[in-house]
Amino acid sequence: MTADPAVGGRVAGGYFVQSVARALSVIRSFTAERRRQTLAEVARETELDRATARRLLLTLVDLGYVSSDGGHFELTPRVLELGYSYLSGMSLPEVAQPHLQALTRELNETAALAVLDGDEIVYLALATSSRLATVKINIGTRFDAHTTSMGRVLLAGLPEDELDERLSRLHLQRRTDRTVRDSQALRAEIDKARAQGWALVDSELEEGLRGAAVPVRDRAGLVIAAANVSVHAGRTTPELVERDYIPVILRTARLIEADLIAAG
Secondary structure, eight states: OOBOGGGTTOBOOTTOOHHHHHHHHHHHTOOSSOSEEOHHHHHHHHTOOHHHHHHHHHHHHHHTSEEEOSSOEEEOGGGHHHHHHHHHTOSHHHHHHHHHHHHHHHHSSEEEEEEEETTEEEEEEEEOOTTOOSSOOOTTOEEEGGGSHHHHHHHHTSOHHHHHHHHHHOOOOOSSTTSOOOHHHHHHHHHHHHHHTOEEEESSSSTTEEEEEEEEEOTTSOEEEEEEEEEEGGGOOHHHIIIIIHHHHHHHHHHHHHHHHHTO
16 A cells, blocks of 8 residues: 555545545645636646546536536535535534624624634634634634634643644744744643633734634533633734633633533
């Protein structure tokens, strides 16, 4: 068996269907910054040869997941079907949404809920304000967990052995000059988040964007999600966020937890 770019360079087992992994890698190559791509761009992003990328793209076109004008390709709304079964089976986004909206009304800032998926966070629910930061966030948006307040909280909720394993292989991608790029410094921030019950990240995901997050737990006390508020750094200070924002976000998380328990 050999490593395959479609699975992040890992060695897959004998059950592995390579064509499925490569088709999914083609879909994942489309992002908010790369909504329309040429064949050459898809091949480069997926590390596939042009012939393979072309066959996969044309198959996805036939299935209705990708559209093409002959020179460029882009995803269609039908790709939402791929995640609908997962999201529709979860009560968490539906339970959290009204509480996030109330949080946004109270603070006049954008509030969100995310879960951990590998080394990334994925946004499941969102309530935006007129003060939405320059970074574009939608349901399904992904960011490197180590660069975000919600990611720090979610990593802090992992068992020690799992956290150690993740940090040992984590590539600390630089997003800004303030992004933590040392694993020991990151571990210290995660330990701090665990100890105090919340995390504050300042301009590590994007310059001028400050995020504060708290954990959301299930009835067994396990961290299953994180709730946060994103603010422009120019309008606040870390001290103000800790004093005025964190208590409100914590209260929101407790309300979400109570409703989750009530919903069974």
